[in-house]
Amino acid sequence: MLTRIDHIGIACHDLDATVEFYRSTYGFEVFHTEVNEEQGVREAMLKINETSDGGASYLQLLEPTREDSAVGKWLAKNGEGVHHLAFGTADVDQDAADIREKGVRVLYDEPRKGSMGSRITFLHPKDCHGVLTELVTSAPEESAEH
Amino acid sequence: MLTRIDHIGIACHDLDATVEFYRSTYGFEVFHTEVNEEQGVREAMLKINETSDGGASYLQLLEPTREDSAVGKWLAKNGEGVHHLAFGTADVDQDAADIREKGVRVLYDEPRKGSMGSRITFLHPKDCHGVLTELVTSAPEESAEH
Structure with a gap:
Protein backbone atom coordinates (compact mmCIF):
# COMPACT_ATOMS: atom_id res chain seq x y z
CA MET A 1 0.00 0.00 0.00
CA LEU A 2 1.31 3.43 -0.92
CA THR A 3 1.30 5.55 2.23
CA ARG A 4 3.16 8.78 1.42
CA ILE A 5 4.56 11.09 -1.19
CA ASP A 6 8.18 10.00 -0.81
CA HIS A 7 9.76 12.49 -3.18
CA ILE A 8 9.47 14.59 -6.29
CA GLY A 9 12.34 14.01 -8.69
CA ILE A 10 13.49 17.22 -10.40
CA ALA A 11 15.96 17.09 -13.30
CA CYS A 12 18.54 19.89 -13.53
CA HIS A 13 21.62 20.75 -15.55
CA ASP A 14 23.76 21.90 -12.61
CA LEU A 15 23.14 20.21 -9.26
CA ASP A 16 25.19 22.68 -7.21
CA ALA A 17 23.40 25.70 -8.67
CA THR A 18 19.98 24.09 -8.15
CA VAL A 19 20.78 23.12 -4.56
CA GLU A 20 21.83 26.73 -3.97
CA PHE A 21 18.56 28.00 -5.50
CA TYR A 22 16.47 25.87 -3.13
CA ARG A 23 18.63 26.86 -0.13
CA SER A 24 18.73 30.60 -0.77
CA THR A 25 15.10 30.92 -1.96
CA TYR A 26 13.29 28.67 0.52
CA GLY A 27 15.84 27.68 3.18
CA PHE A 28 15.73 23.98 2.23
CA GLU A 29 18.94 22.18 3.23
CA VAL A 30 20.63 19.13 1.75
CA PHE A 31 19.85 16.00 3.77
CA HIS A 32 21.85 13.53 1.66
CA THR A 33 23.85 13.37 -1.57
CA GLU A 34 24.98 10.43 -3.65
CA VAL A 35 25.92 9.27 -7.13
CA ASN A 36 23.84 6.43 -8.57
CA GLU A 37 25.95 5.01 -11.40
CA GLU A 38 23.23 2.56 -12.47
CA GLN A 39 20.71 5.39 -12.93
CA GLY A 40 23.42 7.73 -14.28
CA VAL A 41 22.64 10.57 -11.85
CA ARG A 42 24.25 12.70 -9.19
CA GLU A 43 21.58 13.67 -6.70
CA ALA A 44 20.75 15.70 -3.61
CA MET A 45 17.85 14.93 -1.28
CA LEU A 46 16.23 17.91 0.47
CA LYS A 47 13.94 16.82 3.31
CA ILE A 48 10.79 18.96 3.39
CA ASN A 49 8.57 17.33 6.04
CA GLU A 50 7.97 14.11 7.92
CA THR A 51 4.91 12.04 7.08
CA SER A 52 2.19 10.26 9.04
CA ASP A 53 3.48 6.80 8.05
CA GLY A 54 6.81 7.40 9.86
CA GLY A 55 8.70 8.41 6.71
CA ALA A 56 9.39 11.75 5.07
CA SER A 57 8.90 13.71 1.86
CA TYR A 58 11.89 14.99 -0.07
CA LEU A 59 12.79 16.90 -3.16
CA GLN A 60 15.27 14.82 -5.16
CA LEU A 61 17.43 17.02 -7.38
CA LEU A 62 18.97 15.02 -10.23
CA GLU A 63 21.88 15.92 -12.51
CA PRO A 64 22.77 13.37 -15.18
CA THR A 65 26.30 11.95 -15.05
CA ARG A 66 26.08 10.97 -18.71
CA GLU A 67 24.01 12.21 -21.65
CA ASP A 68 22.67 8.75 -22.51
CA SER A 69 21.17 8.16 -19.04
CA ALA A 70 17.38 8.28 -18.74
CA VAL A 71 17.53 11.64 -16.97
CA GLY A 72 20.10 12.98 -19.46
CA LYS A 73 17.88 12.11 -22.41
CA TRP A 74 14.80 13.50 -20.65
CA LEU A 75 16.60 16.79 -19.91
CA ALA A 76 17.77 17.16 -23.52
CA LYS A 77 14.16 16.77 -24.68
CA HIS A 84 8.99 11.92 -11.73
CA LEU A 85 6.78 11.46 -8.68
CA ALA A 86 7.56 8.80 -6.06
CA PHE A 87 5.21 7.15 -3.57
CA GLY A 88 6.48 5.36 -0.45
CA THR A 89 5.36 1.85 0.46
CA ALA A 90 6.43 -0.70 3.06
CA ASP A 91 6.56 -3.42 0.36
CA VAL A 92 7.61 -2.35 -3.13
CA ASP A 93 7.72 -5.97 -4.34
CA GLN A 94 4.10 -6.65 -3.43
CA ASP A 95 2.82 -3.31 -4.73
CA ALA A 96 4.72 -3.65 -8.00
CA ALA A 97 3.27 -7.15 -8.47
CA ASP A 98 -0.26 -5.97 -7.70
CA ILE A 99 0.03 -2.99 -10.04
CA ARG A 100 1.51 -5.11 -12.86
CA GLU A 101 -1.46 -7.45 -12.44
CA LYS A 102 -3.75 -4.49 -13.18
CA GLY A 103 -2.09 -3.99 -16.56
CA VAL A 104 0.24 -1.09 -15.73
CA ARG A 105 3.74 -1.63 -17.12
CA VAL A 106 6.37 -1.93 -14.36
CA LEU A 107 9.76 -1.01 -15.83
CA TYR A 108 12.01 -3.38 -13.81
CA ASP A 109 11.61 -7.11 -13.31
CA GLU A 110 12.96 -6.68 -9.77
CA PRO A 111 13.30 -3.48 -7.71
CA ARG A 112 16.69 -1.76 -7.99
CA LYS A 113 18.80 0.39 -5.68
CA GLY A 114 17.48 3.91 -5.10
CA SER A 115 18.46 6.83 -2.86
CA MET A 116 19.72 6.18 0.68
CA GLY A 117 19.66 2.40 0.33
CA SER A 118 16.02 2.26 -0.75
CA ARG A 119 14.57 -0.25 -3.22
CA ILE A 120 12.68 1.26 -6.15
CA THR A 121 10.82 0.55 -9.33
CA PHE A 122 9.12 2.72 -11.95
CA LEU A 123 5.76 2.58 -13.74
CA HIS A 124 5.45 3.52 -17.40
CA PRO A 125 4.26 7.12 -17.72
CA LYS A 126 2.00 6.23 -20.67
CA ASP A 127 0.06 3.91 -18.33
CA CYS A 128 -0.11 6.60 -15.60
CA HIS A 129 -1.69 9.59 -17.39
CA GLY A 130 1.70 11.04 -18.30
CA VAL A 131 3.37 10.80 -14.88
CA LEU A 132 6.58 8.77 -14.58
CA THR A 133 5.76 7.14 -11.24
CA GLU A 134 8.25 5.56 -8.84
CA LEU A 135 7.51 3.21 -5.94
CA VAL A 136 10.00 3.30 -3.04
CA THR A 137 10.61 1.17 0.01
CA SER A 138 13.07 2.93 2.31
CA ALA A 139 16.05 1.11 3.81
CA PRO A 140 15.12 -0.29 7.25
CA GLU A 141 16.99 2.45 9.17
CA GLU A 142 15.23 5.15 7.11
CA SER A 143 11.68 3.88 7.49
CA ALA A 144 11.72 4.18 11.30
CA GLU A 145 10.34 7.33 12.91
CA HIS A 146 13.15 9.87 13.22
CA MET B 1 8.54 29.49 5.94
CA LEU B 2 7.62 26.57 3.68
CA THR B 3 6.96 23.57 5.90
CA ARG B 4 5.49 20.85 3.69
CA ILE B 5 4.86 19.53 0.24
CA ASP B 6 1.22 20.60 0.03
CA HIS B 7 0.37 19.02 -3.30
CA ILE B 8 1.49 18.02 -6.74
CA GLY B 9 -0.71 19.43 -9.48
CA ILE B 10 -1.30 16.97 -12.33
CA ALA B 11 -2.99 18.11 -15.55
CA CYS B 12 -5.31 15.64 -17.27
CA HIS B 13 -7.77 15.57 -20.16
CA ASP B 14 -10.51 13.64 -18.34
CA LEU B 15 -10.80 14.16 -14.59
CA ASP B 16 -13.18 11.26 -13.98
CA ALA B 17 -10.96 8.77 -15.84
CA THR B 18 -7.86 10.01 -14.03
CA VAL B 19 -9.55 9.82 -10.61
CA GLU B 20 -10.56 6.25 -11.48
CA PHE B 21 -6.96 5.40 -12.48
CA TYR B 22 -5.61 6.60 -9.11
CA ARG B 23 -8.39 4.79 -7.21
CA SER B 24 -8.18 1.47 -8.99
CA THR B 25 -4.37 1.38 -9.30
CA TYR B 26 -3.31 2.66 -5.87
CA GLY B 27 -6.46 2.87 -3.75
CA PHE B 28 -6.29 6.66 -3.44
CA GLU B 29 -9.70 8.19 -2.74
CA VAL B 30 -11.11 11.63 -3.55
CA PHE B 31 -10.97 13.93 -0.52
CA HIS B 32 -12.49 17.00 -2.17
CA THR B 33 -13.65 18.26 -5.57
CA GLU B 34 -14.37 21.74 -6.83
CA VAL B 35 -14.46 23.96 -9.89
CA ASN B 36 -12.21 27.04 -9.79
CA GLU B 37 -13.62 29.36 -12.47
CA GLU B 38 -10.83 31.92 -12.01
CA GLN B 39 -8.16 29.27 -12.70
CA GLY B 40 -10.35 27.58 -15.33
CA VAL B 41 -10.08 24.10 -13.81
CA ARG B 42 -12.20 21.31 -12.44
CA GLU B 43 -10.19 19.49 -9.80
CA ALA B 44 -10.05 16.57 -7.41
CA MET B 45 -7.84 16.46 -4.34
CA LEU B 46 -6.58 13.01 -3.25
CA LYS B 47 -5.10 13.04 0.25
CA ILE B 48 -1.98 10.87 0.43
CA ASN B 49 -0.56 11.50 3.92
CA GLU B 50 -0.57 13.94 6.79
CA THR B 51 2.53 16.03 7.43
CA SER B 52 4.62 17.00 10.46
CA ASP B 53 3.47 20.65 10.32
CA GLY B 54 -0.16 19.62 10.97
CA GLY B 55 -1.19 19.75 7.30
CA ALA B 56 -1.33 17.13 4.58
CA SER B 57 0.01 16.26 1.14
CA TYR B 58 -2.36 15.77 -1.77
CA LEU B 59 -2.40 14.97 -5.42
CA GLN B 60 -4.40 17.67 -7.21
CA LEU B 61 -5.86 16.37 -10.47
CA LEU B 62 -6.74 19.22 -12.83
CA GLU B 63 -8.95 19.20 -15.92
CA PRO B 64 -9.28 22.50 -17.78
CA THR B 65 -12.79 23.94 -18.08
CA ARG B 66 -11.72 26.01 -21.09
CA GLU B 67 -8.94 25.68 -23.66
CA ASP B 68 -7.58 29.18 -23.02
CA SER B 69 -7.00 28.59 -19.30
CA ALA B 70 -3.39 28.25 -18.11
CA VAL B 71 -3.84 24.50 -17.60
CA GLY B 72 -5.66 24.12 -20.92
CA LYS B 73 -2.81 25.76 -22.82
CA TRP B 74 -0.21 23.78 -20.89
CA LEU B 75 -2.01 20.49 -21.68
CA ALA B 76 -2.24 21.35 -25.39
CA LYS B 77 1.53 21.92 -25.45
CA HIS B 84 3.18 22.24 -10.77
CA LEU B 85 4.56 21.62 -7.30
CA ALA B 86 3.05 23.36 -4.24
CA PHE B 87 4.65 24.04 -0.87
CA GLY B 88 2.59 24.81 2.23
CA THR B 89 3.30 27.81 4.46
CA ALA B 90 1.52 29.45 7.37
CA ASP B 91 1.94 32.88 5.72
CA VAL B 92 1.83 33.01 1.93
CA ASP B 93 1.87 36.84 1.93
CA GLN B 94 5.14 37.04 3.86
CA ASP B 95 6.83 34.22 1.95
CA ALA B 96 5.76 35.66 -1.41
CA ALA B 97 7.15 39.08 -0.40
CA ASP B 98 10.45 37.57 0.82
CA ILE B 99 10.84 35.50 -2.34
CA ARG B 100 10.02 38.45 -4.63
CA GLU B 101 12.70 40.42 -2.78
CA LYS B 102 15.21 37.74 -3.82
CA GLY B 103 14.45 38.40 -7.49
CA VAL B 104 12.11 35.48 -8.22
CA ARG B 105 9.03 36.57 -10.18
CA VAL B 106 5.80 36.08 -8.19
CA LEU B 107 2.91 35.82 -10.66
CA TYR B 108 0.14 37.51 -8.63
CA ASP B 109 0.26 40.88 -6.88
CA GLU B 110 -1.90 39.42 -4.11
CA PRO B 111 -2.61 35.75 -3.31
CA ARG B 112 -5.75 34.34 -4.94
CA LYS B 113 -8.26 31.64 -4.02
CA GLY B 114 -6.97 28.07 -4.26
CA SER B 115 -8.38 24.65 -3.37
CA MET B 116 -10.47 24.21 -0.23
CA GLY B 117 -10.50 27.90 0.64
CA SER B 118 -6.70 28.23 0.60
CA ARG B 119 -4.80 31.33 -0.53
CA ILE B 120 -2.20 30.74 -3.22
CA THR B 121 0.36 32.33 -5.46
CA PHE B 122 2.74 31.04 -8.13
CA LEU B 123 6.42 31.59 -8.89
CA HIS B 124 7.64 31.85 -12.48
CA PRO B 125 9.04 28.49 -13.61
CA LYS B 126 11.92 30.15 -15.47
CA ASP B 127 13.13 31.55 -12.13
CA CYS B 128 12.72 28.13 -10.42
CA HIS B 129 14.81 25.79 -12.61
CA GLY B 130 11.82 24.84 -14.75
CA VAL B 131 9.35 24.07 -11.94
CA LEU B 132 6.09 26.02 -11.81
CA THR B 133 5.99 26.48 -8.03
CA GLU B 134 2.93 27.33 -5.95
CA LEU B 135 2.85 28.62 -2.37
CA VAL B 136 -0.27 27.72 -0.35
CA THR B 137 -1.70 28.79 2.96
CA SER B 138 -4.58 26.51 3.92
CA ALA B 139 -7.89 27.89 5.12
CA PRO B 140 -7.92 28.12 8.95
CA GLU B 141 -10.07 24.98 9.39
CA GLU B 142 -7.73 23.02 7.11
CA SER B 143 -4.43 24.03 8.70
CA ALA B 144 -5.38 22.62 12.11
CA GLU B 145 -4.28 19.09 13.01
CA HIS B 146 -6.92 16.64 11.82
Whole structure:
Protein backbone atom coordinates (compact mmCIF):
# COMPACT_ATOMS: atom_id res chain seq x y z
CA MET A 1 0.00 0.00 0.00
CA LEU A 2 1.31 3.43 -0.92
CA THR A 3 1.30 5.55 2.23
CA ARG A 4 3.16 8.78 1.42
CA ILE A 5 4.56 11.09 -1.19
CA ASP A 6 8.18 10.00 -0.81
CA HIS A 7 9.76 12.49 -3.18
CA ILE A 8 9.47 14.59 -6.29
CA GLY A 9 12.34 14.01 -8.69
CA ILE A 10 13.49 17.22 -10.40
CA ALA A 11 15.96 17.09 -13.30
CA CYS A 12 18.54 19.89 -13.53
CA HIS A 13 21.62 20.75 -15.55
CA ASP A 14 23.76 21.90 -12.61
CA LEU A 15 23.14 20.21 -9.26
CA ASP A 16 25.19 22.68 -7.21
CA ALA A 17 23.40 25.70 -8.67
CA THR A 18 19.98 24.09 -8.15
CA VAL A 19 20.78 23.12 -4.56
CA GLU A 20 21.83 26.73 -3.97
CA PHE A 21 18.56 28.00 -5.50
CA TYR A 22 16.47 25.87 -3.13
CA ARG A 23 18.63 26.86 -0.13
CA SER A 24 18.73 30.60 -0.77
CA THR A 25 15.10 30.92 -1.96
CA TYR A 26 13.29 28.67 0.52
CA GLY A 27 15.84 27.68 3.18
CA PHE A 28 15.73 23.98 2.23
CA GLU A 29 18.94 22.18 3.23
CA VAL A 30 20.63 19.13 1.75
CA PHE A 31 19.85 16.00 3.77
CA HIS A 32 21.85 13.53 1.66
CA THR A 33 23.85 13.37 -1.57
CA GLU A 34 24.98 10.43 -3.65
CA VAL A 35 25.92 9.27 -7.13
CA ASN A 36 23.84 6.43 -8.57
CA GLU A 37 25.95 5.01 -11.40
CA GLU A 38 23.23 2.56 -12.47
CA GLN A 39 20.71 5.39 -12.93
CA GLY A 40 23.42 7.73 -14.28
CA VAL A 41 22.64 10.57 -11.85
CA ARG A 42 24.25 12.70 -9.19
CA GLU A 43 21.58 13.67 -6.70
CA ALA A 44 20.75 15.70 -3.61
CA MET A 45 17.85 14.93 -1.28
CA LEU A 46 16.23 17.91 0.47
CA LYS A 47 13.94 16.82 3.31
CA ILE A 48 10.79 18.96 3.39
CA ASN A 49 8.57 17.33 6.04
CA GLU A 50 7.97 14.11 7.92
CA THR A 51 4.91 12.04 7.08
CA SER A 52 2.19 10.26 9.04
CA ASP A 53 3.48 6.80 8.05
CA GLY A 54 6.81 7.40 9.86
CA GLY A 55 8.70 8.41 6.71
CA ALA A 56 9.39 11.75 5.07
CA SER A 57 8.90 13.71 1.86
CA TYR A 58 11.89 14.99 -0.07
CA LEU A 59 12.79 16.90 -3.16
CA GLN A 60 15.27 14.82 -5.16
CA LEU A 61 17.43 17.02 -7.38
CA LEU A 62 18.97 15.02 -10.23
CA GLU A 63 21.88 15.92 -12.51
CA PRO A 64 22.77 13.37 -15.18
CA THR A 65 26.30 11.95 -15.05
CA ARG A 66 26.08 10.97 -18.71
CA GLU A 67 24.01 12.21 -21.65
CA ASP A 68 22.67 8.75 -22.51
CA SER A 69 21.17 8.16 -19.04
CA ALA A 70 17.38 8.28 -18.74
CA VAL A 71 17.53 11.64 -16.97
CA GLY A 72 20.10 12.98 -19.46
CA LYS A 73 17.88 12.11 -22.41
CA TRP A 74 14.80 13.50 -20.65
CA LEU A 75 16.60 16.79 -19.91
CA ALA A 76 17.77 17.16 -23.52
CA LYS A 77 14.16 16.77 -24.68
CA ASN A 78 12.25 18.66 -21.97
CA GLY A 79 14.64 21.00 -20.20
CA GLU A 80 14.74 21.36 -16.43
CA GLY A 81 11.63 20.47 -14.43
CA VAL A 82 9.72 17.74 -12.62
CA HIS A 83 10.94 14.37 -13.89
CA HIS A 84 8.99 11.92 -11.73
CA LEU A 85 6.78 11.46 -8.68
CA ALA A 86 7.56 8.80 -6.06
CA PHE A 87 5.21 7.15 -3.57
CA GLY A 88 6.48 5.36 -0.45
CA THR A 89 5.36 1.85 0.46
CA ALA A 90 6.43 -0.70 3.06
CA ASP A 91 6.56 -3.42 0.36
CA VAL A 92 7.61 -2.35 -3.13
CA ASP A 93 7.72 -5.97 -4.34
CA GLN A 94 4.10 -6.65 -3.43
CA ASP A 95 2.82 -3.31 -4.73
CA ALA A 96 4.72 -3.65 -8.00
CA ALA A 97 3.27 -7.15 -8.47
CA ASP A 98 -0.26 -5.97 -7.70
CA ILE A 99 0.03 -2.99 -10.04
CA ARG A 100 1.51 -5.11 -12.86
CA GLU A 101 -1.46 -7.45 -12.44
CA LYS A 102 -3.75 -4.49 -13.18
CA GLY A 103 -2.09 -3.99 -16.56
CA VAL A 104 0.24 -1.09 -15.73
CA ARG A 105 3.74 -1.63 -17.12
CA VAL A 106 6.37 -1.93 -14.36
CA LEU A 107 9.76 -1.01 -15.83
CA TYR A 108 12.01 -3.38 -13.81
CA ASP A 109 11.61 -7.11 -13.31
CA GLU A 110 12.96 -6.68 -9.77
CA PRO A 111 13.30 -3.48 -7.71
CA ARG A 112 16.69 -1.76 -7.99
CA LYS A 113 18.80 0.39 -5.68
CA GLY A 114 17.48 3.91 -5.10
CA SER A 115 18.46 6.83 -2.86
CA MET A 116 19.72 6.18 0.68
CA GLY A 117 19.66 2.40 0.33
CA SER A 118 16.02 2.26 -0.75
CA ARG A 119 14.57 -0.25 -3.22
CA ILE A 120 12.68 1.26 -6.15
CA THR A 121 10.82 0.55 -9.33
CA PHE A 122 9.12 2.72 -11.95
CA LEU A 123 5.76 2.58 -13.74
CA HIS A 124 5.45 3.52 -17.40
CA PRO A 125 4.26 7.12 -17.72
CA LYS A 126 2.00 6.23 -20.67
CA ASP A 127 0.06 3.91 -18.33
CA CYS A 128 -0.11 6.60 -15.60
CA HIS A 129 -1.69 9.59 -17.39
CA GLY A 130 1.70 11.04 -18.30
CA VAL A 131 3.37 10.80 -14.88
CA LEU A 132 6.58 8.77 -14.58
CA THR A 133 5.76 7.14 -11.24
CA GLU A 134 8.25 5.56 -8.84
CA LEU A 135 7.51 3.21 -5.94
CA VAL A 136 10.00 3.30 -3.04
CA THR A 137 10.61 1.17 0.01
CA SER A 138 13.07 2.93 2.31
CA ALA A 139 16.05 1.11 3.81
CA PRO A 140 15.12 -0.29 7.25
CA GLU A 141 16.99 2.45 9.17
CA GLU A 142 15.23 5.15 7.11
CA SER A 143 11.68 3.88 7.49
CA ALA A 144 11.72 4.18 11.30
CA GLU A 145 10.34 7.33 12.91
CA HIS A 146 13.15 9.87 13.22
CA MET B 1 8.54 29.49 5.94
CA LEU B 2 7.62 26.57 3.68
CA THR B 3 6.96 23.57 5.90
CA ARG B 4 5.49 20.85 3.69
CA ILE B 5 4.86 19.53 0.24
CA ASP B 6 1.22 20.60 0.03
CA HIS B 7 0.37 19.02 -3.30
CA ILE B 8 1.49 18.02 -6.74
CA GLY B 9 -0.71 19.43 -9.48
CA ILE B 10 -1.30 16.97 -12.33
CA ALA B 11 -2.99 18.11 -15.55
CA CYS B 12 -5.31 15.64 -17.27
CA HIS B 13 -7.77 15.57 -20.16
CA ASP B 14 -10.51 13.64 -18.34
CA LEU B 15 -10.80 14.16 -14.59
CA ASP B 16 -13.18 11.26 -13.98
CA ALA B 17 -10.96 8.77 -15.84
CA THR B 18 -7.86 10.01 -14.03
CA VAL B 19 -9.55 9.82 -10.61
CA GLU B 20 -10.56 6.25 -11.48
CA PHE B 21 -6.96 5.40 -12.48
CA TYR B 22 -5.61 6.60 -9.11
CA ARG B 23 -8.39 4.79 -7.21
CA SER B 24 -8.18 1.47 -8.99
CA THR B 25 -4.37 1.38 -9.30
CA TYR B 26 -3.31 2.66 -5.87
CA GLY B 27 -6.46 2.87 -3.75
CA PHE B 28 -6.29 6.66 -3.44
CA GLU B 29 -9.70 8.19 -2.74
CA VAL B 30 -11.11 11.63 -3.55
CA PHE B 31 -10.97 13.93 -0.52
CA HIS B 32 -12.49 17.00 -2.17
CA THR B 33 -13.65 18.26 -5.57
CA GLU B 34 -14.37 21.74 -6.83
CA VAL B 35 -14.46 23.96 -9.89
CA ASN B 36 -12.21 27.04 -9.79
CA GLU B 37 -13.62 29.36 -12.47
CA GLU B 38 -10.83 31.92 -12.01
CA GLN B 39 -8.16 29.27 -12.70
CA GLY B 40 -10.35 27.58 -15.33
CA VAL B 41 -10.08 24.10 -13.81
CA ARG B 42 -12.20 21.31 -12.44
CA GLU B 43 -10.19 19.49 -9.80
CA ALA B 44 -10.05 16.57 -7.41
CA MET B 45 -7.84 16.46 -4.34
CA LEU B 46 -6.58 13.01 -3.25
CA LYS B 47 -5.10 13.04 0.25
CA ILE B 48 -1.98 10.87 0.43
CA ASN B 49 -0.56 11.50 3.92
CA GLU B 50 -0.57 13.94 6.79
CA THR B 51 2.53 16.03 7.43
CA SER B 52 4.62 17.00 10.46
CA ASP B 53 3.47 20.65 10.32
CA GLY B 54 -0.16 19.62 10.97
CA GLY B 55 -1.19 19.75 7.30
CA ALA B 56 -1.33 17.13 4.58
CA SER B 57 0.01 16.26 1.14
CA TYR B 58 -2.36 15.77 -1.77
CA LEU B 59 -2.40 14.97 -5.42
CA GLN B 60 -4.40 17.67 -7.21
CA LEU B 61 -5.86 16.37 -10.47
CA LEU B 62 -6.74 19.22 -12.83
CA GLU B 63 -8.95 19.20 -15.92
CA PRO B 64 -9.28 22.50 -17.78
CA THR B 65 -12.79 23.94 -18.08
CA ARG B 66 -11.72 26.01 -21.09
CA GLU B 67 -8.94 25.68 -23.66
CA ASP B 68 -7.58 29.18 -23.02
CA SER B 69 -7.00 28.59 -19.30
CA ALA B 70 -3.39 28.25 -18.11
CA VAL B 71 -3.84 24.50 -17.60
CA GLY B 72 -5.66 24.12 -20.92
CA LYS B 73 -2.81 25.76 -22.82
CA TRP B 74 -0.21 23.78 -20.89
CA LEU B 75 -2.01 20.49 -21.68
CA ALA B 76 -2.24 21.35 -25.39
CA LYS B 77 1.53 21.92 -25.45
CA ASN B 78 2.80 19.20 -23.08
CA GLY B 79 0.13 16.51 -22.81
CA GLU B 80 -0.87 15.01 -19.47
CA GLY B 81 1.61 15.09 -16.60
CA VAL B 82 2.93 17.03 -13.61
CA HIS B 83 1.92 20.67 -14.02
CA HIS B 84 3.18 22.24 -10.77
CA LEU B 85 4.56 21.62 -7.30
CA ALA B 86 3.05 23.36 -4.24
CA PHE B 87 4.65 24.04 -0.87
CA GLY B 88 2.59 24.81 2.23
CA THR B 89 3.30 27.81 4.46
CA ALA B 90 1.52 29.45 7.37
CA ASP B 91 1.94 32.88 5.72
CA VAL B 92 1.83 33.01 1.93
CA ASP B 93 1.87 36.84 1.93
CA GLN B 94 5.14 37.04 3.86
CA ASP B 95 6.83 34.22 1.95
CA ALA B 96 5.76 35.66 -1.41
CA ALA B 97 7.15 39.08 -0.40
CA ASP B 98 10.45 37.57 0.82
CA ILE B 99 10.84 35.50 -2.34
CA ARG B 100 10.02 38.45 -4.63
CA GLU B 101 12.70 40.42 -2.78
CA LYS B 102 15.21 37.74 -3.82
CA GLY B 103 14.45 38.40 -7.49
CA VAL B 104 12.11 35.48 -8.22
CA ARG B 105 9.03 36.57 -10.18
CA VAL B 106 5.80 36.08 -8.19
CA LEU B 107 2.91 35.82 -10.66
CA TYR B 108 0.14 37.51 -8.63
CA ASP B 109 0.26 40.88 -6.88
CA GLU B 110 -1.90 39.42 -4.11
CA PRO B 111 -2.61 35.75 -3.31
CA ARG B 112 -5.75 34.34 -4.94
CA LYS B 113 -8.26 31.64 -4.02
CA GLY B 114 -6.97 28.07 -4.26
CA SER B 115 -8.38 24.65 -3.37
CA MET B 116 -10.47 24.21 -0.23
CA GLY B 117 -10.50 27.90 0.64
CA SER B 118 -6.70 28.23 0.60
CA ARG B 119 -4.80 31.33 -0.53
CA ILE B 120 -2.20 30.74 -3.22
CA THR B 121 0.36 32.33 -5.46
CA PHE B 122 2.74 31.04 -8.13
CA LEU B 123 6.42 31.59 -8.89
CA HIS B 124 7.64 31.85 -12.48
CA PRO B 125 9.04 28.49 -13.61
CA LYS B 126 11.92 30.15 -15.47
CA ASP B 127 13.13 31.55 -12.13
CA CYS B 128 12.72 28.13 -10.42
CA HIS B 129 14.81 25.79 -12.61
CA GLY B 130 11.82 24.84 -14.75
CA VAL B 131 9.35 24.07 -11.94
CA LEU B 132 6.09 26.02 -11.81
CA THR B 133 5.99 26.48 -8.03
CA GLU B 134 2.93 27.33 -5.95
CA LEU B 135 2.85 28.62 -2.37
CA VAL B 136 -0.27 27.72 -0.35
CA THR B 137 -1.70 28.79 2.96
CA SER B 138 -4.58 26.51 3.92
CA ALA B 139 -7.89 27.89 5.12
CA PRO B 140 -7.92 28.12 8.95
CA GLU B 141 -10.07 24.98 9.39
CA GLU B 142 -7.73 23.02 7.11
CA SER B 143 -4.43 24.03 8.70
CA ALA B 144 -5.38 22.62 12.11
CA GLU B 145 -4.28 19.09 13.01
CA HIS B 146 -6.92 16.64 11.82
